[in-house]
Amino acid sequence: MDDTYEQEWREGYTPATAMEEASRCLLCQDAPCSQDCPASTDPAKFIRSIRFLNEEGAVETIFENNALGDICARVCPTERYCQKGCSRTDIDHPIDIKGLQRYATDYAYDISMKVLEAGPDTGHSIAIVGSGPAALQAAASLRCFGHAVDIYERQPTPGGMLVHGIPAYRLPDDIVNRAISRVKELGATIHCDVSIGTGPNDDITIGQLLGKHDAVLLDPGLSEGKMLPIFKDNDNVKLAVDFLDEVRSSKGTMKVPDNVLVIGGGDVAMDVSTTLKKLGVPTVTDVIWECSCEFLASKEELDGAREMGVTLIDGYEPKEASGHQVTFKHRVIDSTLTISADLIILAVGQRADLDHLGVDLDLKGVEMAQEGPATSDPHIFVTGDIAQGDKTVVWAVRRGKEAAGAIDASLKGGE
């Protein structure tokens, strides 16, 4: 593993090693991998294409289904999805589907291969609020249907969690930029530094967008970190989303103290812990509420944190905090743990920043109460992490496609 923050942490396959991996694939009947992707990727088909020297065909299979195929190839927790049922596991270990997808999509970039094409102009126009992965996928799908797309992003750069949340060693800027270029080349327009809503810092209201567009798709994302009451107003505490964003903006040059405590056990907590090690922090301790058998983080993320030397402590819940010190109690056994650290980072969940939007969304927790992209307003749709489902990029892709499909159907219904 390369130790720098900006260097992609996993090596890609060469043609020869990709063929070795593809040759491990058993080419199953009714392949389980192709039935388990939230975004409906067909790994059995693209791996077979690699196996039979048809790399271009593999690229088409991936991108025709998923406009962010190269991004999923780097960040997808595949052991939860396509690799879960891999028949090869009964022999040794599952096929590295994500690695082969990366090989194919990198090949596409190397030969400047374009797969998606804009559909014939329908005269309809859609505004998308937010530019995270679901928004980008929805934009690509809507352009393929032939609808005009304007994306409004309040940050100076598009990408949402792809650029603010996921660390650069897992998802380098170049890869995100390729995906954004892909969406732009399809004809979508991205307006950055434009905030949508009715708040004092907002530029355009959703009502105004609806005056110019046939539909509005909201992808606000879960951009705000959650605070735990015991840490409120503690100057030594940072929220994970803010920390990851700061590191990424500083291109990995941010100064961090020598002893950092991370609280949380999901992928975001692993991202924070591994990022800290890559920034050179000698002591990184991650205390996790779940027991090790219940860990939420993906295997790759956990392995990455362990390889970097992060201390993982499982089963403890934070009970008291004062200044630099946090006291935890084990959830099962009678045990108390007190840790002092220079900095405490909370990775205990995220929520959406919706109040300023000026729309009434029926939420249950951080998600929509109802499944699917529709809202009570027939012209307003939602996608991304506020829709129901896993908070992964592959789910964002699925929801982006669903939203595009729902909008397309509603526009056709209105004709």
Added chain:
Amino acid sequence: MKQMDLSIDFLGVHFENPFCLSSSPVGNCYEMCAKAFDTGWGGIVYKTLHTDDFVVDEVSPRFDELTKEATPFVAFKNMEQIAEHPLAQDLADITRLKKEHPNKIIIASIMGQNESNWTELARKVEEAGADMIEMNLSCPQMTSHAMGSDVGENPDLCCTCCAAVKRGSKLPVLAKMTPNITDMTEVAKACMEGGADGISAINTVKSIANVDLDRHIGMPIVNGKSAVSGLSGKAVKPISLRFIQQMRADPDLKDLPISGIGGIETWRDAAEYILMGATTLQVTTAVMQYGYRIVEDMKDGLSHYMRSQGVKSLSELVGLAVPNTLLADSLDRDFKVYPVIDTDKCIHCGRCYISCYDGAHQAIQWDPEERKVSIDKDKCVGCHLCRLVCPVHAISMDKPEMKPGRKGDPDKIVIEPKDVMYNLK
């Protein structure tokens, strides 16, 4: 991306794509052929028909495979003969298939036991609705010596049989060659003289693939004994390409229409056959190993290849590599090209050193302390064994140099493949 038009005309018959099942277990009944058509195959050579007086009585087990390291099916040995159904049943299947798939091509493979038999079969398959006939003159595991490769090794018999088939049918006729001879051109000429319209090449190569070391019997073991039978699959591709090139290069067989067979499993194999002079292609072994679905990547890959070559029709590619294959004594021997090692890519395994020492000219030096290799140009003959064995493709070709006293411009010498088989750089 939209697939290119892969259609091609062969012996006056229009194929929507050049990919056909070869006459074998993979095209043995209505259901199999219908599934193959639905999967995208352009044509099928239906498993060899014969008159009902020849009784097919097969052995069990009947297959064996040649492996190398972790790769199965490097070659495949099979003992199966020809169709096991009553003739009427297979003819009815052909009629139904053609009716339900009018745009697909059905080639009836037939095998007679005597002239009148060949004539009768030809007449019947035309009546059944076949588009073309392929004469099986080449099955190497027939239980009758009046059938199969025993006939195909004899030019006079081949000529007579072809004439008999032409008497029975007006359909275009392919004669399928056995590779178990030295010179295929002689047999091909005899077939064309007898009236055949084109050649299918090759049928399987007579073989013994493995021997059981405890029982001292070749494989597969059939109640304690074994027999020589036909080998197919990837390992026979080079043998087939050689025969096809030789036929196409023969002045008496110029532009010979050929259906290429032998070890085709990827679009690259297909493209190689087309460049060496095949117009249509036939596949069995890869289908037996992987299923009909392999045609999807073959069609798709061939389409991308056509686009990269800037051709609109596959026919533009047929035979392009034939004139570039010369006799060994005609090759340019005035230059030498040395290997060059990329030390950044080298992983210090020493495999090039071992192969060069034990298999070539001791021209690679090994530094055991540093685990580094270097090339001794005084000893190097430019054979490039090192480049072929390097596991990380760290060895490439340097610029060509003229041999001492030879004339020529080294900059104009073409050595580097533009697109090596599975570009491993």
